[in-house]
Amino acid sequence: MQRTSTTPTGETTTSTRATNHPNLPAPPRPRQLPGPLATLSARDRELFVRFGYGRTESVGHSHIHHAFEYWATVTPDAVAVEHGDETITYRELDRRADQLAARLAASGVRAGDRVALFARRSIPMMVGLIATLKSGAAYVPQHVDSVPAAQLQHVIETAETRVVLTLAATAKRIPVPDGHVVIALDELVAEPAERTVRRFIPTTPLQTDDPCYVLFTSGSTGRPNGVVVTHRNICNILLTAPGDLGIRPGWRVGQILNIAFDMAAWEILGALSHGATLVIRGPDIAETMSRVDVIIATPTVLSRIDPRRCHQVKVVAVAGEPCPRALADTWSAVCSFYNSCGPTETTIVNTMSRHHPAAERLTIGRPTPNNTVYVLDADLRPCPIGTVGEMWAGGDCVSTGYLGNPQLTAERYALDPFLGGGNRMFRTRDLARWTPDGELEHFGRTDDQVKVRGFRVELDSVSAILEAVPGCTRAATIKLNDRTLVSFVAPTQVDPGLARMAVSEALPYYCVPETVHTLSELPMTSRGKIDKTALRRLATAREREATR
Missing domain, CATH: 3.30.300.30 (ANL, C-terminal domain)
Structure with missing residues (x-):
């Protein structure tokens, strides 16, 4: 009888089980078949797994809005969101979102659907976001003031929405198709709240791989591509360390980024899933940053801020583009500073490093929990440790793919030969190499390489x-x-x-x-x-x- 098994390093072995019959010849020695790590030395095979596989951790909630609902129950009177002189508590945000979720369901929204969230940073926008998740749908955000009508139309058509959540002042800018329901969130929030609202529960049971949001990234064809991110994806990064950034009740988290940018989900859902207060910025970003404990930004945004003004800051995380060493040194001297990396398709970030000014080098760290990173050559073979190659991401960070674009999904996603089991990995187009101590050193992007x-x-x-x-x-x-x-x-x-x-x-x-x-x-x-x-x-x- 033959038995096939897979070793921890991805190699497949076939063995023959012996019987007790005395006249049968001795079974053949186990034969080792070529595995995905066959090109590496024994030492590099060990390091490939040790460096490239993040910690295995359990995640506290299957859906990110369930974490918010927990805090709405435990700390109902805490301020959930602050915008200028306006605030809303966890209890009130939860109640308003339940009301709107019921209205979405009455409009035909079902689990797995997509709801357009075309708004400006505001408390009503947060009500719309949480309500969409409660309804079982995914929110599709666009900052309505910063994109042309043609892009809004493309997003509506690609996401196949049936409801648009917006604000009264911006509703006329949106090319709404016939049959769509348009809800002005600010008018809804201005209405008197019902005294008792039953928590909304979708009629269709929710699944961990239900979509949480769809973000449209710039595409090579000039038309943005919609990336589908699931609750499993987002819970994995926000509800484990270090992606949770240590956020806790009483802390204040800045909301400064464009809502259509995946790092805005880090701000918004990161704060509300940990009982913190989300502080929505006004026109002056620096003024908002001076009043918060947590800043999440791109290096370009952060470089315009004087850390001496940010007396309250405890944690800063950057991602989205390469971070200058001087910027990392400056901020890490006054707070916990995380340099991170990961495209939208790998759910905000999939590698993080807490930087210290005395560190020998600035790295993007290691894989976050339940995730993997592989440094591969052009033929998808593992590079020897210390050799520059292209990063591929695996594990729970890998998003579903591109909405309505199976060809592009097939180009950028592939079956993961290292994890196996039907798992997929994503081609990040980032170049990196492993340092001797197991950190990833970033060397730009493959599409940043030019011939001169x-x-x-x-x-x-x-x-x-x-x-x-x-x-x-x-x-x-x-x-x-x-x-x-x-x-x-x-x-x-x-x-x-x-x-x-x-x-x-x-x-x-x-x-x-x-x-x-x-x-x-x-x-x-x-x-x-x-x-x-x-x-x-x-x-x-x-x-x-x-x-x-």
């Missing part, structure tokens, strides 16, 4: 050198043409000659930017990242001006 004069250049590597120049807070490098790189640094006090010299001393000649432009601040996208499209326009305009 026939040589391969990693643009983020050039920018990292520039950000180490005295006085430089942020830097970005773009390819202007096949022979020319151009860099931008902030603030204007940075010496362009010194900056260019720093690159020439650290990198080959073909990596040196032709010109280093200084700006007071680098332009920023609506999601808080460096706007390289705007920089390209600026570089082209300046080159045209210089030619004239």
